[in-house]
Amino acid sequence: MTDQPLRHLTRAIELAADAREHGNHPFGSLLVDGDGNVVLEAENTVVTGRDCTAHAEQNLVRAAVSQFEPDRLATFTLYTSTEPCAMCAGAIFWSGISRVVFALSSATLAEIVRDPTGAWTLAVSCRDVFVHGGRAVEVQGPLLEDQARVVHEGFWETA
Numbered sequence: 001m002t003d004q005p006l007r008h009l010t011r012a013i014e015l016a017a018d019a020r021e022h023g024n025h026p027f028g029s030l031l032v033d034g035d036g037n038v039v040l041e042a043e044n045t046v047v048t049g050r051d052c053t054a055h056a057e058q059n060l061v062r063a064a065v066s067q068f069e070p071d072r073l074a075t076f077t078l079y080t081s082t083e084p085c086a087m088c089a090g091a092i093f094w095s096g097i098s099r100v101v102f103a104l105s106s107a108t109l110a111e112i113v114r115d116p117t118g119a120w121t122l123a124v125s126c127r128d129v130f131v132h133g134g135r136a137v138e139v140q141g142p143l144l145e146d147q148a149r150v151v152h153e154g155f156w157e158t159a
Contacts, residue, residue, distance in 0.1 A: 004036050008079040009103045009144050016081035016151045019043035019056065026151040029056040029080040031064055039076070040064055056080065057088035061095045070096045077101060081148055082109055083141060086122050089129035093137060100126060102141035104148035112149065113156045
């Protein structure tokens with residue numbers, strides 16, 4: 001892995017910290033074009049937006065599909081602080097974005113959140129969602145898990 005993708009993941013983690021600071025769940029994402037330029041950034045707004053679907057990836061995809069043509073979206077990579085959930089993976093698939101790179105795995109997040117009832121968990125890897133699609137979405141991750149964990153420390157005990 002080169003420095004550029006690691007910088008993008010570090011930025012996604014910074015966006016997650018911003019989301020937390022703004023009163024939301026600690027998740028952040030950014031969209032990068034084929035030349036490595038950041039074209040959009042988004043953070044989770046579930047709490048402040050009073051919208052359970054306002055995950056960072058969802059917010060990013062909504063903005064992306066309104067701004068870019070499908071052929072351009074197909075050349076983009078979505079970098080995110082945590083592996084996309086099933087809902088976000090579906091949105092990424094339908095948007096036409098062709099590649100996802102994440103820092104923290106959903107399995108590690110589940111260990112951090114510690115929901116013994118499973119009531120707030122939809123434990124499906126984004127890879128499992130994408131494999132059932134009619135086109136390939138490349139997935140890379142987890143990467144930088146130690147750095148990505150930090151933004152979650154102490155959050156879920158009070159959430």
